[in-house]
């Protein structure tokens with residue numbers, strides 16, 4: 001079980017996250033929404049210890065994540081892999097090597113320097129790329145791929161760590177609507193098929209509603225909504241975004257026109 005207990009982060013006089021408390025008692029896909037500056041990134045970064053909390057406790061299956069140091073902290077960070085809006089790949093390196101970088105924390109410096117990877121890891125990397133529908137791009141440089149394909153490489157790199165939790169910080173903010181759907185469906189499949197928890201910061205309500213089991217809404221560092229997507233009414237959304245009556249969900253939409261509203265399997269979406 002993942003537990004946030006009154007977790008706060010201050011930067012100087014600015015409270016980025018204010019006494020955030022919630023529990024996740026089984027693997028699920030969670031969307032975190034809120035306007036720019038609400039504290040979404042800081043919340044995720046504290047969970048995988050890229051940022052230290054100022055106060056409060058984060059625990060996972062009884063382990064006090066906030067207290068981890070050294071090797072224990074690095075081990076936690078590989079259990080809790082993060083993907084970013086800008087993919088953070090090595091652009092000139094081929095796709096499969098980028099994916100193999102996900103094993104860095106369990107390899108020696110020498111094998112890293114000389115790009116020596118066990119065959120087993122290479123096969124696993126290719127399998128993961130296949131699963132994400134991009135195996136044919138394995139030998140290409142990462143920079144030769146589209147944004148959506150690059151984000152799937154970043155997801156593959158995260159999966160190489162075999163994490164319990166995948167954190168996605170605005171994973172689709174740089175993508176067109178079609179690629180955004182492919183990436184979100186990939187994350188959904190990873191949750192459903194592997195039982196991993198996925199926590200994604202999302203700018204758009206319709207994406208949170210469509211792909212997530214639970215939505216957490218943040219405003220000014222505080223959690224102001226935590227519930228099922230179907231309970232996220234327009235009035236609640238207005239409250240989260242601090243918008244007036246003119247607020248329209250359409251302005252936050254990434255929806256593309258489709259005559260088939262049923263969720264499609266990853267391979268179908270990836271084939272497009």
Ligand SMILES: Nc1ncnc2c1ncn2[C@@H]1O[C@H](COP(=O)(O)OP(=O)(O)OP(=O)(O)O)[C@@H](O)[C@H]1O
Pocket residue numbers: 011014015016017034035036037038039040041042043
């Ligand atoms: N390293 C930092 N130093 C100082 N202030 C920071 C730092 N990181 C975040 N903040 C501040 O903390 C607050 C929350 O920022 P955060 O990036 O978590 O919000 P967000 O909801 O993820 O926003 P966005 O959607 O724009 O990414 C903001 O006021 C931001 O300026």
